[in-house]
């Protein structure tokens with residue numbers, strides 16, 4: 342207990358309030374109190390040292406932990422309307438190439454019900470969990486963001502590392518706090534990227550803390566599933582669907598494969614990536630590039646174009662006279678040969694043999710076209 346002469350009495354009182362708020366899931370208030378406690382401790386300790394005193398043992402470590410916790414709370418729970426987040430404006434569903442089936446499913450299962458909740462009640466109630474799975478770099482994260490933007494929902498993005506804590510019981514509290522914020526700001530999307538690392542199969546050897554976080558997440562997802570009226574959607578993205586816990590798979594009621602882009606998808610991507618450049622590509626050459634990129638993911642196609650765009654710069658630099666500077670307006674246009682060179686540098690990042698796993702998993706669990 343704090344004695345009247347305890348120089349840290351104020352800090353301890355703030356910490357008590359913080360823990361109380363944290364337990365009840367009032368995250369913003371908890372963060373405020375933790376910050377106040379941390380700040381007071383460091384000020385008082387500094388003052389004591391200046392006067393030759395010694396702060397109580399352990400108090401500064403506690404202060405540092407309060408600061409950590411406040412930061413963690415703020416990071417996980419920062420709700421932001423999509424339009425306020427930088428980079429989100431460019432993230433429109435229409436700008437994502439290909440992925441027709443996925444877009445259709447998301448439109449029907451998420452966007453429409455969010456915008457027009459009156460129609461989607463009872464049997465028509467939308468799924469509360471949607472899983473996007475597929476090879477890396479195929480636009481899963483992009484899609485999730487675009488969906489929350491189109492649905493005009495609050496977007497809460499969380500990662501497994503933000504929810505796992507070295508303190509016993511902390512992770513579960515964060516999960517509860519996360520969902521309580523999501524309900525308060527509904528309609529909202531709780532997006533768990535790389536969901537496999539948070540909700541992998543529960544195993545005998547795993548530590549207790551991570552098992553409890555999983556359980557709490559499942560309980561909260563169920564709360565979301567049964568709660569009428571509060572429109573909270575949990576959206577997960579993963580490239581390891583086979584590692585997900587069965588109970589998790591069940592709670593993601595719609596599971597959509599996000600495959601490698603087909604020729605049409607790669608063509609659209611190529612066109613939009615080179616749109617801002619001066620090019621001398623004929624239609625035929627563009628189609629040849631598209632067929633040479635079979636097996637490339639969306640992010641591979643992007644890297645390829647970035648590498649190809651260096652080609653004209655290299656050529657222009659090679660022909661500079663000593664002391665002369667490169668002039669942007671004098672760059673030669675982007676040509677097919679630049680792409681051919683880039684194809685040697687930028688190789689596909691998804692091993693073909695890994696594709697079978699996604700196909701098998703999709704056959705068993707996913708929405709069919």
Ligand SMILES: Nc1ncnc2c1ncn2[C@@H]1O[C@H](COP(=O)(O)OP(=O)(O)OP(=O)(O)O)[C@@H](O)[C@H]1O
Nearest residue numbers: 437438476477478479480481482483580639640643
């Ligand atoms: N269908 C697409 N349309 C347009 N750009 C795409 C598409 N797919 C991928 N890209 C490009 O690739 C980048 C990476 O995409 P994103 O981060 O969404 O992949 P991901 O599927 O989430 O990958 P990971 O599984 O590794 O997290 C995007 O920023 C974008 O530039």
Ligand SMILES: [Mg+2]
Nearest residue numbers: 481482534578
């Ligand atoms: Mg991703």
